[in-house]
Amino acid sequence: MTGHESAGRLGAEFFAPGSSFTEFVHAYRPELLSLHPVLPEGVRAAPDQVPHGTTVLALTYGEGVMIAGDRRATMGHLIAQRDLEKVHPTDDYTAVAFAGTVGLAIDLVKLFQVELTHFEKIEGIPMTLNAKATRLATMIRQNLGQAMQGLAVVPLLAGYEPSAPEGKRGRIFSFDVTGGPYEKPDFYAEGSGSPYARGSLKKLYRPDMSRREAALAALQALYDAADDDSATGGPDLSRRIFPIVSVITEDGFERLSEQETEDLSREMIAQRQRQPDGPVASL
Numbered sequence: 001m002t003g004h005e006s007a008g009r010l011g012a013e014f015f016a017p018g019s020s021f022t023e024f025v026h027a028y029r030p031e032l033l034s035l036h037p038v039l040p041e042g043v044r045a046a047p048d049q050v051p052h053g054t055t056v057l058a059l060t061y062g063e064g065v066m067i068a069g070d071r072r073a074t075m076g077h078l079i080a081q082r083d084l085e086k087v088h089p090t091d092d093y094t095a096v097a098f099a100g101t102v103g104l105a106i107d108l109v110k111l112f113q114v115e116l117t118h119f120e121k122i123e124g125i126p127m128t129l130n131a132k133a134t135r136l137a138t139m140i141r142q143n144l145g146q147a148m149q150g151l152a153v154v155p156l157l158a159g160y161e162p163s164a165p166e167g168k169r170g171r172i173f174s175f176d177v178t179g180g181p182y183e184k185p186d187f188y189a190e191g192s193g194s195p196y197a198r199g200s201l202k203k204l205y206r207p208d209m210s211r212r213e214a215a216l217a218a219l220q221a222l223y224d225a226a227d228d229d230s231a232t233g234g235p236d237l238s239r240r241i242f243p244i245v246s247v248i249t250e251d252g253f254e255r256l257s258e259q260e261t262e263d264l265s266r267e268m269i270a271q272r273q274r275q276p277d278g279p280v281a282s283l
Contacts (some may be wrong), residue, residue, distance in 0.1 A: 043146040048076025055193035055232040056097035058158040061214035064249035065170030067158040068218040072233030087244045089253040099191030100153040129159040133173040141179030160248040192224030193232035235265040267277035
């Protein structure tokens with residue numbers, strides 16, 4: 001409700017041109033948006049009081065694109081959550097994984113999901129992948145004030161474009177805190193453990209990998225990140241908490257089952273017992 005309705009009739013603002021749900025709410029009820037500033041100007045959030053998500057990654061492979069993330073959230077030096085879900089589908093052919101302030105990130109993902117659904121209902125066609133990246137960049141930019149106060153959200157967008165040429169249908173976009181979108185070829189990672197994950201993928205990645213090979217490469221990269229970054233969580237065998245691994249192909253979004261992820265994680269750990277530093281790149 002915007003306060004302009006009377007006698008059960010919608011106000012004129014509901015009939016104004018435009019297909020962006022976020023822009024509509026921002027214009028008429030900005031206080032309802034999670035991107036609306038929550039801290040007074042000049043006040044910074046204490047890093048040890050706000051849960052932060054850490055390492056997420058994406059890589060293209062033979063059938064499409066894979067997106068994955070560890071499960072740990074931290075508050076300073078404390079583990080705030082061990083089973084956080086950082087990978088979320090946003091429509092049939094797109095998914096977002098996030099690092100950064102957990103509460104704002106989850107709200108941003110939900111708002112982005114509504115944004116894509118709203119556009120498709122208004123326009124009658126789905127948004128293109130380039131347009132999705134632009135819309136997400138705009139939403140991140142609206143959070144810039146909070147990012148400068150220590151509440152940054154850094155998402156990773158992965159999508160499958162059925163109309164693109166063969167071999168180029170899986171695409172990956174990263175963003176900076178100002179909303180700048182950057183398309184990344186082959187693979188990318190975000191979060192505190194991302195330098196180690198990217199280094200691992202650099203030696204393991206091949207563009208023609210099968211789904212199984214890509215999943216093992218993603219798990220190896222997250223393991224390497226956890227090995228060097230205390231904020232990134234590795235596979236937890238005792239609690240049966242394993243990374244989230246999802247794929248987007250011509251059949252749409254699919255999250256690998258818990259059993260499949262566990263089996264691949266245990267296989268990787270068994271291999272690490274023989275080679276603690278992981279597989280080496282072939283020359």
